[in-house]
Ligand SMILES: Cc1cc2nc3c(=O)[nH]c(=O)nc-3n(C[C@H](O)[C@H](O)[C@H](O)COP(=O)(O)OP(=O)(O)OC[C@H]3O[C@@H](n4cnc5c(N)ncnc54)[C@H](O)[C@@H]3O)c2cc1C
């Protein structure tokens with residue numbers, strides 16, 4: 140096999156991560172070398188990564204990363220300057236890994252691209268009706284719509300398609316977008332400042348060996364790196380530790396959102412209707428509820444969100460969602476229809492008191508990787524966009540004179556002066572109020588909203604989600620009905636509709652810190668809750684025919700990248716790392 144080697148170097152100075160500078164260049168041969176597979180193994184060990192230099196590198200092609208990219212290029216165009224902006228996305232294309240409700244509040248879009256209508260933004264379904272319901276097992280009644288859930292002026296959209304459109308706008312402005320590449324490693328310079336990222340190596344086999352497809356990852360170096368990885372960003376977690384970004388902040392808390400897209404009977408279609416419910420099938424001690432949005436084109440987006448601070452290890456968010464669809468208040472919507480897509484994604488719910496320090500030498504965090512979701516609104520897109528735009532403005536102002544390792548501290552200051560900060564501050568006590576159950580949460584929310592108007596002289600605290608589980612023997616078992624294959628489904632047929640695909644011959648991207656924990660701790664104490672909270676059937680306890688020798692089987696190829704296991708595993712033993720770029724779900728219109 141032939142390998143073209145353009146730039147072969149050896150690292151003299153490697154700590155835990157690659158360090159920028161201090162490199163010894165042994166050859167720079169723009170020639171083609173013939174190597175055998177043995178040579179390839181040896182060469183891989185010394186083959187240095189190719190590197191590209193940019194002013195700004197952005198990790199993640201969601202609304203926050205794309206808004207940052209667009210704003211940077213807009214500012215450069217306005218001031219007649221050239222800047223190089225690169226955005227990297229682990230999905231096979233921009234939008235492939237995006238899953239949301241979604242009702243879009245267009246406030247940030249109006250600021251970023253005021254003529255979005257003329258530019259054909261896919262905002263086709265204005266919200267025309269809001270309904271907020273309480274469900275009992277057999278009945279339902281309407282609740283007053285809380286002010287935060289009033290969607291007048293908002294649009295029901297596919298966030299994936301919106302991101303595809305934002306990607307086109309960014310490319311038209313000259314942003315270099317590389318989909319199909321996962322940022323697998325943060326690069327640090329000699330002063331320990333972030334100086335870019337490296338994409339993962341491709342063509343590594345299951346056991347860590349290099350296959351014929353082996354390709355060394357690439358270094359994307361930059362004066363500033365913006366991390367826009369979305370909820371529970373994998374590299375962001377390493378930055379939290381390295382720079383103590385969470386010190387003095389509340390733990391982040393999360394929920395899992397599971398969603399399906401249905402083609403429905405045209406006679407049942409009510410484009411513009413946004414419908415939410417609380418209550419059945421969840422018990423009142425578990426935070427969560429449903430959304431059901433009627434889009435144009437006889438489609439319905441339906442989903443269920445369950446707070447990951449739930450305490451019953453027998454609970455299965457996937458099965459709660461399947462049960463919900465059978466309720467008499469909604470069942471009819473799906474009858475005669477066809478499910479066309481499925482997926483899941485975690486969302487963050489910590490709000491104001493869980494926002495980490497946002498900057499560090501060499502870069503910053505934007506969007507849901509930092510945690511800007513407005514929980515009572517169930518909306519994080521407008522805040523993600525605003526944070527991306529604000530980071531871009533802060534970075535651009537000092538980019539020209541910027542020294543390596545500059546910390547864009549003015550980003551946090553600008554954000555604190557923006558509407559985003561006061562919006563999140565006002566609702567900071569609503570989500571933690573639900574830790575004591577639905578009714579107390581609703582009363583607290585009403586008092587906080589109508590009496591204190593978000594200005595209560597206290598701030599309620601959060602706890603981490605992985606510490607909330609009771610043991611299996613302490614919690615009631617839940618008997619979920621079998622799926623009927625018409626309205627409710629099993630995990631396998633669901634994952635099929637997510638278009639998920641991973642190269643099978645690659646190291647598992649769901650790693651265990653300690654391989655004894657799943658059986659000796661999780662199974663023994665909690666009846667292996669990963670079997671139930673994973674919405675893709677990745678974790679299975681398999682046994683011998685006689686029921687002996689239980690072991691955890693990880694079907695990593697099914698993973699839809701929701702990150703729930705990384706969050707909810709009771710001993711934080713599961714660590715989600717990036718698989719080969721391009722792997723994972725291929726969501727069409729989610
Ligand atoms: C079920 C559900 C319903 C929701 N409903 C609404 C709603 O109705 N309205 C609303 O406004 N918000 C809603 N949200 C929240 C909203 O989707 C998020 O707030 C928003 O998507 C956050 O944008 P982001 O850019 O920060 O992250 P994301 O949208 O998550 O985008 C992050 C991107 O980065 C990529 N990425 C991550 N890590 C890497 C890496 N290491 N290398 C390369 N690429 C990487 C991902 O593949 C992804 O494309 C909902 C969320 C969920 C889960």
Ligand code: SF4
Nearest residue numbers: 673698699701702704
């Ligand atoms: S393995 Fe983890 S990240 Fe993947 S789908 Fe399951 S819970 Fe989500």
